[in-house]
Amino acid sequence: xxxxxxIIMPPSETYHNSxxxxxxxxxxxxxxxxxxxxxxxxxxxxxxxxxQINLHFEDxxxxxxxxxxxxxxxxxxxxxxxxxxxxxxIKERIDQxxxxxxxxxxxxxxxxxxxxxxxxxxxxxxxxxxxxxxxxVMAYSKRKLRLLEIDxxxxxxxxxxxxxxxxxxKFSTFRIASSxxxxxxxKIKKGIQDFLEKGVDETNAYGIQTYKVIKECTKAKVEGRKxxxxxxxxxxxxxxxxxxxxxxxxxxxxxxxxxxxFKPIVEKMEEIEHIARLLFMLAxxxxxxxxxxxxxxxIDILTKLEIKEKACYGEAIQLL
Numbered sequence: 495x496x497x498x499x500x501i502i503m504p505p506s507e508t509y510h511n512s513x514x515x516x517x518x519x520x521x522x523x524x525x526x527x528x529x530x531x532x533x534x535x536x537x538x539x540x541x542x543x544x545x546q547i548n549l550h551f552e553d554x555x556x557x558x559x560x561x562x563x564x565x566x567x568x569x570x571x572x573x574x575x576x577x578x579x580x581x582x583x584i585k586e587r588i589d590q591x592x593x594x595x596x597x598x599x600x601x602x603x604x605x606x607x608x609x610x611x612x613x614x615x616x617x618x619x620x621x622x623x624x625x626x627x628x629x630x631v632m633a634y635s636k637r638k639l640r641l642l643e644i645d646x647x648x649x650x651x652x653x654x655x656x657x658x659x660x661x662x663x664k665f666s667t668f669r670i671a672s673s674x675x676x677x678x679x680x681k682i683k684k685g686i687q688d689f690l691e692k693g694v695d696e697t698n699a700y701g702i703q704t705y706k707v708i709k710e711c712t713k714a715k716v717e718g719r720k721x722x723x724x725x726x727x728x729x730x731x732x733x734x735x736x737x738x739x740x741x742x743x744x745x746x747x748x749x750x751x752x753x754x755x756f757k758p759i760v761e762k763m764e765e766i767e768h769i770a771r772l773l774f775m776l777a778x779x780x781x782x783x784x785x786x787x788x789x790x791x792x793i794d795i796l797t798k799l800e801i802k803e804k805a806c807y808g809e810a811i812q813l814l
Contacts, residue, residue: 499584500518501514502520504520505515506551512550514593514622525670527677528564531682531735533553533801534685535701537551537698537700537701538708540696544730545725547624547727549729552688554597566671567669569665569666570667572654581649592668594667595666598663601617601652601656602652604652605648619649620633631643686810690702702803709796710795713789715789716790728774730777731776737769741763746760766802767801768805769795773792776788780792
């Protein structure tokens with residue numbers, strides 16, 4: 495027997511939870527337009543340390559979709575489900591069109607992970623279906639986000655092994671609503687404006703202001719003002735690139751809907767996406783070569799992105 499819920503590989507793969515939600519939204523025809531209504535702004539912590547930046551999408555997981563009535567979620571406690579009943583319980587949830595969000599699972603027991611049989615490492619994983627005695631999961635394997643099938647018993651062991659140290663292990667279900675979602679031009683406009691204008695608060699920087707935080711932390715590495723062992727967080731530069739890829743998809747959709755009205759914006763956005771990809775590739779190169787001049791180039795490219803994005807998005811707002 496099997497039940498496999500719709501999912502696709504999303505345009506953002508940096509963070510597991512946002513990738514899973516994005517992949518679900520894009521795969522369900524009735525709400526796939528929500529992809530264009532969300533994922534406009536990014537945020538990070540106000541910090542002087544690269545490893546504390548924590549750059550991510552402002553609406554990065556399933557919660558905004560629940561709040562807006564596009565999905566429903568339920569929380570369950572592993573301690574309330576007998577170990578021998580867990581697989582059947584999960585299959586029942588999937589049969590009712592629920593995706594499974596496992597927040598705390600020990601990768602020591604999961605054969606697709608680098609921690610398998612080596613070290614206990616608590617992470618997350620996500621289930622989108624089952625086939626006979628296997629669960630279908632979206633997870634990182636060999637440093638890449640993949641859609642995999644794994645033995646259901648691996649998941650059981652990875653969850654129930656924690657009951658001594660973490661007796662209140664929880665997981666959630668996520669089910670897409672039946673309502674149809676339309677592209678909301680006002681919401682898109684507000685999202686772009688927030689990226690440009692939301693600024694900073696006591697703890698976070700938003701949108702284009704995140705570049706200032708990233709540049710300062712990178713500059714600190716250039717000047718040797720931080721610990722030598724503080725690495726360059728590649729997730730930051732990859733997420734910047736993915737954010738531009740998503741904006742490009744948004745503008746391409748707007749251009750499709752409005753008869754080439756956004757063609758000049760799409761062309762500018764293609765250039766911005768290319769620059770952001772170069773940014774990520776240079777960051778990747780630095781992790782191999784450790785050449786300090788690359789850090790200076792990263793700062794210069796971030797400044798270039800900032801200038802071009804302000805112009806491009808400002809023009810887009812005028813057209814919306």
